[in-house]
Amino acid sequence: MNIFALMSEKGNFVRDVKTTVLQINEVSFEEAYTALSGKIYRMCYFYLKDSEDAKEVVHDIFRSIWERRETLEIRTSLEAYLIKAAKLKILQNIRNRISQEQHLEYVMKDFCDSRNVTEQDVMHSLLNRNVKQLIDQLSCQCKRVFKLSREKGMSNKEIASTLMISEKAVEYHMSNALSFLRKNLSEYNIK
Numbered sequence: 330m331n332i333f334a335l336m337s338e339k340g341n342f343v344r345d346v347k348t349t350v351l352q353i354n355e356v357s358f359e360e361a362y363t364a365l366s367g368k369i370y371r372m373c374y375f376y377l378k379d380s381e382d383a384k385e386v387v388h389d390i391f392r393s394i395w396e397r398r399e400t401l402e403i404r405t406s407l408e409a410y411l412i413k414a415a416k417l418k419i420l421q422n423i424r425n426r427i428s429q430e431q432h433l434e435y436v437m438k439d440f441c442d443s444r445n446v447t448e449q450d451v452m453h454s455l456l457n458r459n460v461k462q463l464i465d466q467l468s469c470q471c472k473r474v475f476k477l478s479r480e481k482g483m484s485n486k487e488i489a490s491t492l493m494i495s496e497k498a499v500e501y502h503m504s505n506a507l508s509f510l511r512k513n514l515s516e517y518n519i520k
Contacts, residue, residue: 358398362391365408369415376419386418456514463513467506470494474502 366387373383390411394401403410464472473492477483478499483491485499492499 358391358395361394361407365411366391368408369411372412372415373419377422382422386415386422389418390414459514460510463510464506467509471502471506474499475506478503 369390370383370387373386374380377383377386393414405413464475467475470492474488477488477491478485485496485503488494488499489496
């Protein structure tokens with residue numbers, strides 16, 4: 330029995346076919362392909378919205394039929410079988426697209442995060458270098474007060490005691506140092 334044994338003389342598919350093992354030869358396969366591939370392609374294109382993907386699905390379905398032609402069992406009409414196979418392939422294609430998109434989003438997010446970290450590291454390094462250069466430009470006493478406050482974490486009272494100056498003098502030097510740094514680091518939007 331060839332593949333078209335499932336069809337009537339007019340090319341309409343017989344709907345009441347029981348389980349059948351198809352005997353498919355090259356001629357009957359080409360006839361089935363010619364008769365049904367256009368319909369299957371249109372259905373695939375409707376859902377996938379991509380001509381190449383739709384062609385690939387049709388090709389995969391008919392290739393699968395050809396490869397399994399000696400043992401293929403169809404419990405419905407050939408048309409119904411092909412439509413069901415196309416629906417399954419369409420769903421598989423959509424799942425693959427979603428998976429690829431999610432993977433691409435993850436990779437891009439990871440790339441952007443690493444790029445941002447690198448940019449932030451470079452900016453941080455540049456800022457630290459500029460701050461150190463600016464601190465070196467401060468007057469001797471102002472530099473000492475600033476370093477004790479920011480690098481050693483000492484309070485104004487402790488700085489005053491260590492340098493044997495008044496707390497007002499410590500506040501004065503800190504205010505001058507911070508004002509000088511803000512003015513010279515304005516490109517970093519530091520307030």
